[in-house]
Every structure is written in C-alpha cells, then in structure tokens.
Amino acid sequence: MTQRRTTWQKTAVFEALSQDQVFVSAQELHQKLLLAGQKLGLTTVYRALTDLVEAGQADVLAGEDNEMLYRVCSNEHHHHLICRKCGTAVEFDLDGFESEVSALAIKHGYKDVAHSIELFGICEKCGMSA
Ligand SMILES: [Zn+2]
Ligand SMILES: [Zn+2]
Ligand SMILES: [Zn+2]
Numbered sequence: 001m002t003q004r005r006t007t008w009q010k011t012a013v014f015e016a017l018s019q020d021q022v023f024v025s026a027q028e029l030h031q032k033l034l035l036a037g038q039k040l041g042l043t044t045v046y047r048a049l050t051d052l053v054e055a056g057q058a059d060v061l062a063g064e065d066n067e068m069l070y071r072v073c074s075n076e077h078h079h080h081l082i083c084r085k086c087g088t089a090v091e092f093d094l095d096g097f098e099s100e101v102s103a104l105a106i107k108h109g110y111k112d113v114a115h116s117i118e119l120f121g122i123c124e125k126c127g128m129s130a
Helices: 008-018 026-035 042-054 095-107 124-129
Strands: 059-062 068-071 079-083 089-092 118-121
Touching (some): 008 026, 008 042, 059 079
8 A cells, every 4th residue: 555645755856856947867857866965766766756747747758768758847738849958848739730639539539539749859059059
C-alpha cells in the first residue's frame, strides 16, 4: 500500500522544476538539486517527477534521444516548441488542427482520443551563440 502524500522531497523537486521554463531530464534536475544542497537520490527524483506528472502538475515528453524530459506547464491543452540545445520551451496551440483532429476521431468512431505534437529546434539565443 502506498499512501499518497506530499513529501519534502516532492516539494523540493517541484520547486526546482518550476524555476525555469526549460525541459530537463531527471538526471539534470538531480544535479541541480545537489548543487543547491538538496541531498536527494536519483530514484527519489524520478519518483517525485512521476508523481507530479500523474497529478497533472508537470508535463513529460520524450526528447529526441528518447530521454524523458519534464517541465512545469500551464494547465491548458498545448504543444511544445523545444530547443534541442538548452531545453527552453514555448507552449503553443493549433486552433484549426484541434477541431480537425476531433472531427476525424468522431468520423472513425473513436473515443478518448489524445494527441501530442512536439517540435524541436534551436532557440534564438542558442542560434546566436553557435
Ligand atoms: Zn507543457
Ligand atoms: Zn536554446
Ligand atoms: Zn493539440
């Protein structure tokens, strides 16, 4: 039986993740926490991130090298434009596309359809320093 409760570890992970609008891997976040003097194991960081995703407090997506990346996002449905160098992400939506997708799903008799679209590129800042 695992009891759901907010531990200080989870709070620390959430706070570290909320600091910037960047997608980070569990390893990167773990490093950041250690540098900030938070003694957390990598497993604990993973578990906290999984909990945050399940609670809808963080977004997760697979990066281009299939590593899972995490970020604190808005609650609205959105997609991401992600810098493959620094992880900075912009949220966007595709108005026409959203309704076309639901129409397509209904046409084929599908329910509970979800989609995810992530765009990867090089942000302006990284492009200038290259
Ligand atoms: Zn998001
Ligand atoms: Zn960048
Ligand atoms: Zn969408």
